[in-house]
Amino acid sequence: MGTGSDDDERGFFSEVPIRPPAKAKSSKEKPSEEKPHYLGHRDRLRERFASAGPDALPDYELLELLLFRLIPRADTKPVAKALLARFGTLAEVLGAPVGLLQEVKGIGPAVALDLKVVAATAQRMARGEVRGREILSSWTQLLDYCRSAMAFEEREQFRILFLDKKNALIADEVQQVGTVDHTPVYPREVIKRALDLSATAIILVHNHPTQPRSITLDHATTH
Incomplete structure (x- = not known):
């Protein structure tokens, strides 16, 4: 509470109702506030x-x-x-x-x-709209989604979007969180996770805490 x-x-x-001004008891009294x-x-x-x-x-x-x-x-x-x-x-x-x-x-x-x-x-809601759709054809929508999720994060994140053979989203995961200007990336772990999910392509996303609103996206295939 x-x-x-x-x-x-x-x-x-919830909005609290405003009580109506009380009626003046006489014309000499000060009118209530509007x-x-x-x-x-x-x-x-x-x-x-x-x-x-x-x-x-x-x-x-x-x-x-x-x-x-x-x-x-x-x-x-x-x-x-x-x-x-x-x-x-x-x-x-x-x-x-x-x-x-x-x-x-x-x-x-x-x-x-x-x-x-x-x-x-x-x-x-945005993740639901993106999931299962061919997201490479709606790059602007994808960028808006990533910005809303991480553009103002105070530490650098390394995020991976895993895609199927139709370039539809399978999963969206934050793999690593680093410092204000650095985050470690382990290619072996990225590939292992992509194989676990049977992903045929991935989009690598990371933010730039020292440059708010700045997001970098890179697309790669796993075969």
């Missing part, structure tokens, strides 16, 4: 999403919709724009480590953790 500060920060993924301006904006944005679909909204507005639930008592537009300005794309926002997310004003520990839960769900 979260602390009081956590509850106020995210409201346990509802926050962002509440009407939230309603309009939801209506646009429902009527026009997600493709009609830019990345910052989709991120706003997500932040509505995580930050129920604040204007989330500047937070969404600050996240995208810092990390680049929606996928890279979700792929950023908790520590870096918290460096953005408006993002506390609870919200940062909630974003990582969303990221894990999105990565599972």
Whole structure:
């Protein structure tokens, strides 16, 4: 169970209803405060999403919709724009480590953790979309998937995508995790794992922690 500060920060993924202003007992009393301006904006944005679909909204507005639930008592537009300005794309926002997310004003520990839960769900979905398909024909989608998974990792990873004879994904595995600028690679272990999975091709992926957003992919066959 979260602390009081956590509850106020995210409201346990649910928006807390704002009580309507109490009616003044007499005309001489000070009128109640008006509802926050962002509440009407939230309603309009939801209506646009429902009527026009997600493709009609830019990345910052989709991120706003997500932040509505995580930050129920604040204007989330500047937070969404600050996240995208810092990390680049929606996928890279979700792929950023908790520590870096918290460096953005408006993002506390609870919200940062909630974003990582969303990221894990999105990565599972992306992996499902890639698995079993001919991924070499959708290189951009593959690159987006890899960036969301590892672009902002603080240590260098050596990742392997194992493909079958139709260039469809069999498995996606992180073989080694190294330092900020180095990770060991053992060709014998790579080949052994490829043979175990009956893979006919592999894609080798590694990130560059000293150059955030930078990902290198290399394609090779096993025969």
